[in-house]
Amino acid sequence: MGSKLMAWTARLGVAISSAFLAASGFAAEAAVTPFKLGTFRAGDREFVGLVLQDTRVVDIAAANAAFEREHHGVAKVRPPGDMKELISRY
Numbered sequence: 551m552g553s554k555l556m557a558w559t560a561r562l563g564v565a566i567s568s569a570f571l572a573a574s575g576f577a578a579e580a581a582v583t584p585f586k587l588g589t590f591r592a593g594d595r596e597f598v599g600l601v602l603q604d605t606r607v608v609d610i611a612a613a614n615a616a617f618e619r620e621h622h623g624v625a626k627v628r629p630p631g632d633m634k635e636l637i638s639r640y
């Protein structure tokens with residue numbers, strides 16, 4: 551279980567970084583990017599997301615799907631369905 555959690559955490563970090571770079575439109579220097587987690591609503595859909603720079607919300611499931619599309623050889627990881635599941639996996 552520990553190695554799966556570590557792999558998921560690493561992939562989440564890559565997904566966050568990829569989303570941040572895509573959203574910002576430029577390559578950022580290697581630095582720590584603070585973020586917040588929350589549950590958000592877009593239309594009638596609720597999702598777990600990250601808030602970057604207090605202005606951008608990134609859907610974790612969408613970022614994970616984009617990561618998996620771009621990295622065909624990686625193991626598939628189901629993103630958390632809600633904040634309780636995210637916390638329980640931590």
